[in-house]
Amino acid sequence: MTMFTVLVVEDERKIRDLLRAYLEHDGFSVLSTWSGGEAITLAARAAPDLVVLDLRLPDVPGEEVARELRRTSEVPILVLTAKTATEDRIHCLELGADDYLTKPVSPREVVLRVRAILRRLHGGTSEEQPRSYGSGELLLDRTRHTVTVRGHAVELTNTEWLLLTSLANVPGRVYSRYELINRTRGYDFEGYERAIDSHVRNLRHKVEADHRHPRIIETVIGAGYRLGLHADRSIPTATEPSHTTNTG
Template sequence: MAARVVVAEDDMKQAELLRRYLEHDGHDVVAVHDGVQALAAARTVSPDLVVLDVMMPGLDGLSVCRALRAESDVAILMLTARVSEDDLLLGLELGADDYLTKPYSPRELVARVRTLLRRTTSADRTRADKVLRVGDLEVDPVRHEVSLGGRAVDCTPGEFAVLALFAREPGRVFSRDQVISHVHGVDGYLTTRTVDVHVMNLRRKLEDDARRPTRLLTVYGVGYKLAAAGG
């Protein structure tokens, strides 16, 4: 699946290595080495996916992620040497779709890129011809669009995948492990807290009061569900 990819990595040798691996996989790649260049390249190239190192001069990767997410739903893969789970979850809260911790293999990065691109471009093709409606919430898997009461709601690819899963079976309770299995496959590199972050971000976008949700409900000790219309 050929795509336009921006790689933002301040280590020039590593950036060149990633560029070669991604181009060998069929992608068009632009490599930059600081946060300011990353933001400019993303706005110029309109990529399908951005690979962002967290620690970069100019603007760090988290700042670039925040800026990109404010203006697009481009898929974002973060690279970080930080090992704190809170640091990793901060990137997800800002809108990143996945992360890799250093050191990592270029082959693993290419595999993550493939997964993100599949999720972005084919939201469950077996049932993608049907707009999912739950009350005044609409989820369109073909156009990758969400609307609430006729108002467009911007979602990251990860948030969209979680919401689409819930919207296909409103009222069904999904455990965190089930969400990971359905949305991300069984690669085993994501944590259950990732699901919590996506749900938290969705509540901010869909609920009148994210602290007192009426749509995306927690079923304590089990998981989450999207309340059925009128239920």
């Protein structure tokens, strides 16, 4: 069994030690620090599989730590925050966070969220073959977690990867914002749907020849988004039962 490493960045020692204890009990290897500056250094040196990040830190603000992590890596980030307003929640996601919890947090829920993020990123893809779309314009290799567009490798964040692969499950099928937030985040909250538009915008800048006239990720007004490319016959794609379609 693979042992994942989690970096816990939390300035309150009692919470930090409690999270470490719960994560280690669940089989994770844990690094921890109270410092945002040290978190950036540790992330660069140790390459953890996931970072649990408190936004309220005494030296470097957690928002700046998240931005720096996103500039240098695609490590999943679970944010801990005392802010509860919808705009603050959306801001966390736009910073590049993969998920977040509002304080006070349950250590058990932190563990469950960590496991859910890692399962979405690493689970169930070990035997999948690369999938090709649009006569080779887009190639998704889920085993190696790579994306090639028009012959060039493209670096995506974890959320962008999950968004693109969700749309690619059934090309042409319309996925609502509600459904995409559940597929990429793993939970249901109406306010998060607006964040999907931001992630789609960023993704289009990376994969479209002209992001102002997208043809890979198409908008269906009033319904959601779909993959505009057809699946190449040489590499079959997944099918889904009709009852899962949600275009509301």
